[in-house]
Amino acid sequence: MNNQSKLNQSIKSLLLSSLGFLLVSGIATAQVDHNSELYKTLKEKDSVLFELGFNKCEIEKSEKIICDDLEFYHDKAGVTNSKEEFVSIMKNGICGDNNTEKVYRFLVExxxxxxxxxxxxxxxxxxxxxxxxxxxxxxxxxxxTDNYALFSHLWIIEENEWKLKRVLSYNHTSKEKSEN
Structure with a gap:
């Protein structure tokens, strides 16, 4: 076996052992099944946050599932640094009396x-x-539509309840698809 083959074999061994370590340690955990209790729970929390809070303006319901120290990072609107600030933006913006055209949020299931x-x-x-x-x-x-965005929500168990802790909302686009 030449030196290049030995090096390739060593790299393969290192990669396989690293992957094994990650899997055994739980660091490389795969996404949960869509039928799992965790998936269903967080999908329901998404619905409370958006279907009730954002779309129907029942903000008090979504407010209950948000951590006080919420951080919300939006690629177009900037940073929101607390639950109080987030709720105020909802009440005075999307759900405010001065909002002339209601915007609705839809999950791509x-x-x-x-x-x-x-x-x-x-x-x-x-x-x-x-x-x-x-x-x-x-x-x-x-x-x-191509008017979409990607999101990442960090949910934390706080006093035996799932609470939204951190939000990244990014890659917002706004071009409409042709109807052809």
Whole structure:
């Protein structure tokens, strides 16, 4: 065996042992099944946050599932540094009396993924990622628009309840698809 073959074999061995370590340690945990309790729970929390809070302006319901120290990072609107600030923006913006054209949020169902997070084998949180789109038309489907964004939500278990801790909302686009 020449030196190049030995080097390639060593690299393969290192990669395989590293992957094995990650899997055994729980660091490389795959997304949960869409039928799992965790997936269903966080999908329901997404619905409370957006269907009730954003779309129907029942902000008090979504407010209950948000951590006080929420951080929301938006690629177009900047940073929101607390639950109080986020709720104020909802009340005075999307759901405000001066809002002349209501915008609705729609989840692209098949895009939703949930990744559990463990500390020494104990579930403490989960990362929820997906794609959603926004429209003033309640009947809009994502197949008719390119007005979408990606999101990442960090959910934490706080006093035995799932709470939204961190939000990244990014890759917002706003071009409409042609109807051809």
């Amino acid at each position: 098949e895009s939703l993924e949930v990744f559990p997070m463990y500390n020494n084998g104990e579930l403490y949180g989960a990362l929820q990622i997906g794609k959603h789109f926004f429209s003033t038309d309640k009947s809009m489907t994502y197949k008719k």
